[in-house]
Amino acid sequence: MVNMARRVEELRDLRFGMFICWSFSTFSDEDCTPGIDDVSFFHPTGCDTDQWASVAKEAGMNYILFLTKHGDGFCLWDTKTTERKVTNSPLGRDILAAVRESCDKHSLKLALYFCEGDWTWPGAVDGGTSWPGGGDPEAVKGSNPQAKMAQLQELLTGYGPVEFMWFDAAAGTGGLGSV
Numbered sequence: 001m002v003n004m005a006r007r008v009e010e011l012r013d014l015r016f017g018m019f020i021c022w023s024f025s026t027f028s029d030e031d032c033t034p035g036i037d038d039v040s041f042f043h044p045t046g047c048d049t050d051q052w053a054s055v056a057k058e059a060g061m062n063y064i065l066f067l068t069k070h071g072d073g074f075c076l077w078d079t080k081t082t083e084r085k086v087t088n089s090p091l092g093r094d095i096l097a098a099v100r101e102s103c104d105k106h107s108l109k110l111a112l113y114f115c116e117g118d119w120t121w122p123g124a125v126d127g128g129t130s131w132p133g134g135g136d137p138e139a140v141k142g143s144n145p146q147a148k149m150a151q152l153q154e155l156l157t158g159y160g161p162v163e164f165m166w167f168d169a170a171a172g173t174g175g176l177g178s179v
Contacts, residue, residue: 073120117169
């Protein structure tokens, strides 16, 4: 059983971290980028996760919070649940695995950001260049409980240890339904 008071203190002691939000939106100049079908839209010319971790460490940060999936459904790890993943993009690398290695190398904790709303799942609304559904999380979440559970299992068993998860765009059951 987790001692909640101790866990709260551990998280408080982490103090500062670097939030790396890198996805389709990086290349669209928009906060949200719905409507992208081709993963080659994600087209960085390079990626140096050791440099990211080094900068975080030099700045006195104790963890990296890495975006694993935003509402556009594009996964920054080599998931088996979808073809909308970084290893199918021009970069062709499992960036989360590289971030994990860099965090270990620079003695940083790794936390993961996971968007529970996914505009590519059944029932989701994908519209415009801003938050689809006019900001209504119920309108955008979509539902694919099996894929969501499989993605979370991949993240929590393949890239650990994970210091904490940041769930975003949860609505109702967060797309898990009764599963």
